[in-house]
Amino acid sequence: MAKQVLPHTAIPTWSGFIYQGRVALYYILNQLNEKNENDINELVIQIDSIEDFAILKSAANGGYTQISMHQVKAVKSTLYSTYKSDFKQLEQKWTAIGLPTVEAFFHLATQNEKTKAQIEALHPKLKIYEYENNAEYCSLEDIELKIREQIVLILQKYDIVGYNNSDNVQLISEILENIISDKVIYIHSLNHTGTPIKRAAYDNPIPLQNFLNIIKTDIAAQVQDEIYFENLIRRNLNRYYREFCIECEENQLNIDVKTKMDTYLLLFNSYNTNDFKKFLQNIRPHTGISYENIQQYTDLSLNNDEMKDSFYQILLNIKESNGSYGIGWVCSENKQYFPTCITYSNSDTSKKRVSERIINTALSKMVDVPFNSDYLITSECNVDNIETYANNISHVNHVDTGEAENETKITQWKKVSLIDLETAKTKLND
Incomplete structure (x- = not known):
């Protein structure tokens, strides 16, 4: 395994629990749907260390080996030139890792003037992430809908009641999103107490099993008390x-x-x-x-x-x-x-x-x-x-x-x- 060099992290300026965090959550849920539970138990998500987020797998030596890295851009521009330097940067990071099996994904929030094929021809070391129905981007408005759709599929996959209850699905979505936002805040707090920010980000991944455990919990038993509504207000503040x-x-x-x-x-x-x-x-x-x-x-x-x-x-x-x-x-x-x-x-x-x-x-x-x-x-x-x-x-x-x-x-x-x-x-x- 190539030696991991701690990269620069943008976490002090990262609105990760806004759009980037929701893209990360969507991808996690997609993995929960595609993989069996044994595979899920070996995976973690690392927030804003290697990239906006990355998926890693437990290694035999007790560390992790990288599976995929993801850069997310939530800008309105359709111009290729707006993203060109970011495409190159992602390719440079992929090259620096030195692991050809790692996939480097770029997530677009707006349809680009160039197609996925055209961009990948110009930047062969990365892939434009493809959503359902061959969609080459996911708008800011659609990402929440896609998250809920993935949750429904997971509930059905594990034969869990509540998949046809929109309020139940929405509540699960909010709780899962809080896992990511809480991690960002925790990393930020470590930095305020003296831990270098890139070390704090690198050392604090989240097991994907945590997300599946929440989905398997009886969410209907959650009490709509002051804590519940406080979490809704925090979510609105971010939205x-x-x-x-x-x-x-x-x-x-x-x-x-x-x-x-x-x-x-x-x-x-x-x-x-x-x-x-x-x-x-x-x-x-x-x-x-x-x-x-x-x-x-x-x-x-x-x-x-x-x-x-x-x-x-x-x-x-x-x-x-x-x-x-x-x-x-x-x-x-x-x-x-x-x-x-x-x-x-x-x-x-x-x-x-x-x-x-x-x-x-x-x-x-x-x-x-x-x-x-x-x-x-x-x-x-x-x-x-x-x-x-x-x-x-x-x-x-x-x-x-x-x-x-x-x-x-x-x-x-x-x-x-x-x-x-x-x-x-x-x-x-x-």
Whole structure:
């Protein structure tokens, strides 16, 4: 076996639990369908070490031998020239491995102007991955459907009930995707504690048997409790981000900006349960966050438009947060700014409504952000002092909650303003 040289890994900038992770999950499920269980027990998936992902087989010496390597490109371009350097890079990596039996696959999300045969003629060391019905690409919208189709086939293969229950299949899909995203976050956390990122990525593969074990579990027995809905919200957080990036113009997402945005996303996914709920509440100070049941999840959790039209836009357009890990900024005047999902307009009616809702939420939920920030950044709403605009809430100056801590916080309320993104950009990007 050729000596394995640890390659560069892109994991700090990898949205692997978005599209790349779903392609990896699809391929894993495809392997579970094609292979018997003895073969499956010998296989692992390695995330973003050799390539975006790779399949390895247990070796007699206790290590692994590589079976396949996979590069995934989720871009909208149909031009061959967009991918040419990536094709060459994959071929170079294949050559460096020195194992002719390894397959090097390139996964396309968009139909290319050149056919699979034409690309492979120009790059004979790689293969364009072919999906069902000879499809030479899989769109961002279709990958989730293909994952569910593979799950149904596996349930049928092992004669497991629930293959005809769409809710059951969707739940299995979410749990399996979490295996990959959790591994990415774990590798990232190792890097933060001092392990070189390429070593952390290389040393932490996932056995394919783990995925099959989940599918064989009685998913119907899963309780739809707060943890269940928290996982759904985390999934939505990632989905909204993926959609946001797709909708961006190509010149908006250069490598530095993409690195910044991916780092934010890894941070949000790494929050424990308490910190995650606090994060959700802080970015939505105008709405109480709760998700103990389906009604609360539907009414009081993340909103697609708010996340994409305000929160992600703010993170995209303002420089990296002060400090290497976290969100929020401090300007040259030592004023504190915090991003929100607030999409209210700048009309007087909207200013009054959102100000009242922020204060009401702060009083009932004890949100920290309004007390600790000078400016809450919105998509377009500007309010010089939210307490002034919320002047019809009689208990702002007299809190009858029975909790001394609440009363102390209100009496120490600093002047909190809402500021629109464009103005905040000017103040923070200088």
